[in-house]
Amino acid sequence: MLPPFRTARERVLAGATLFTGTGDTSQHDQGLWIGSDGTIRATGPSDDVVAQAHERSPGTPVTDLGGQTVLPGLVNSHVHLGLTLPGPLADAMGRAEPADIALLMADSARRTLHAGVTTVRLVGEPSFTDMALRRAIDAGAADGPTIYTAGQALCCTGGHGHDLDGLEADGADGFRRATRRQLRAGADLIKVCVSGGIASSHATVDTPQLTDEELGAVISTAHQWNRKVTAHAGPAETVARAVELGLDCVEHGYRLTREVTDLMAARGVWYVPTISVSRCEDFLVRNNTPSWLIDRALEAGPRHWESLRHALASEVPLMAGSDMPPHAPFDETTATVRELEFLVDAGLTPARALRSATADPAHWLGAADTFGTLRTGRRADLVITRADPSRDITALRGLHTVLKAGVVHRDDLGTLRHSP
Ligand SMILES: [Zn+2]
Known part of the structure; x- marks a missing residue:
């Protein structure tokens, strides 16, 4: 008989190269003891951890990883599980019932987890389907990452995102109400679109869209409820104004200047x-995106790259997010891994790129005590790779095992299945 839901199992991973999510290097010959409650009971030199586990919990199975690397489960900080780009999929989704959308999102959530992404930060989903999916995942009724969500993205009437399930509002009162509706539904953060975007059909990346009164209303309301606000934003002037109004985070930032990153x-x-x-x-191309949109995306490329370089020079804290589904195939890996490779190409060390997808977003989300690092008491969200991605980021392409809260969700090599 099958158990109703998979549960965490007590075990020790020994002989590991461990990247804890803090610091700049990994350590060799480390052990990690996972408890049956799905949290980390101890880490340290391999022999010590094994001895400690066997003393306090005799019979705990030990798996020797033979030097393979264990690192925290990845966090993708810009995700739309219900993503539809203009094209045939959007046309099909436009006719879909909420139940269809929920099933598609659940499928995307499962693939996301299997891609090694154990936490997502959702920044705009249709009609609170994300809240339903989060309840299902938390209850063990669906497989997926831990969800932090903004609920619906807020935009002005006709603004960026209005045709991508955004919630339209106008005037300070309208935006205050729209913000409170997200909070009522269970939003962990608020996302607002303050300028046009690549996928806007009738606005450009640099079209400003909210008045200061409107954006100020969003930010003050969210902050009163102790939630952060992130903004889809392109041009430097719009970002500078939003920062002055108290914005917490910028998504995309297609046209940042050194002045604004400072x-x-x-x-x-x-x-x-x-x-x-x-x-x-x-x-x-693979998703049959119309050519006007592909042209616009690629045209934004050089200036976007320059924005990222400015941000690195100013030491702006970064979180890695793909916008594409985290599991989407891209250059023979996933969108999540490819994003981290781009960040390294732009000048981040591999360790810092990994932190932008582990400890740093956990900190931004106010959950550094819960996940994002492999330390005692944290949730056992982790992935295993053959080589060490803190030395060469492309080693993430060899990710073969995924645990979330101590539960094995992927084990390509059967490493953990064969434990005594
Ligand atoms: Zn997005």
């Missing part, structure tokens, strides 16, 4: 570059 750094504003979106021709 301002962001000074105010502690974070940046999710989603650098892949302006260099993902392969993905767009």
Whole structure:
């Protein structure tokens, strides 16, 4: 008889190269003891951890990883599980019932988890389907990553995102109400579109869209409820105004200047570059995206890259997000891994790129005590790779095992199945 839901199992991973999500290097010959409650009970030199586990919990199975690398499960900070780009899929989704959308999103959530992404930050989903999916995942009724969500993205009437399930509002009162509706539904953060985007059909990336009163209403309402606000934003002037109004994070930032990235750094504003979106021709072509949209995405590329370089020079804190589904095939790996490779190409060390997809987003989400690092008491969300991605980021392509809260969700090599 099959158990109703998979549960965590107590075990020790020994002989591991461990990247804890803190610091710049990994450590060799480490052990990690996972408890049956799905949290990490101890880490440290392999022999010590094995001895400790066997003393306090005799019979705990030990798996020797033979030097393979264990690192925290990845966090993708810019995700739309219900993503539809203009084209045939959007046309099909436009006719879909909410139940169809929920099933498609659940499928995307499962693939996301299998791609090694154990936490997602959703930044715009249709009609609170994300809340239903989160309940199902938390209850063990669906497989997927831990979800932090903004609910519906907010935009002005006709603004960026209105045709992508955004919630339209106008005036300070309208935006205050729209923000509170997300909070009522269970939003962990608020996402607002303050300028046009690559996928807007009748606005350009640099069209400003909200008045200061409107954006100020969103930010003050969210902050009163102790939630952060992130903005889809392109041009430097719009970002600078939003930062002055108290914005917490910028998504995309297609046209940032050194002046504005310095301002962001000074105010502690974070940046999710989603650098892949302006260099993902392969993905767009495969999804039958119309050629005008592909042209616009690629045209934004050089200036977008310059924005990222400014952000690195100003030391703006970064979170990695793909915008594409985290599991989407891209350059023979996933969109999540490819995004991290781009960040390294732009100048991040591999360790820092990994932190932008582990410890750093956990910190931004106010959950550094829960996940994002492999330390005692944290949730056992982790992935295993053959080689060490903190030395060479492309080692993430060899990711073969995924655990979320101590539950094995993927084990390509059967490493953990064969444990005594
Ligand atoms: Zn997006």
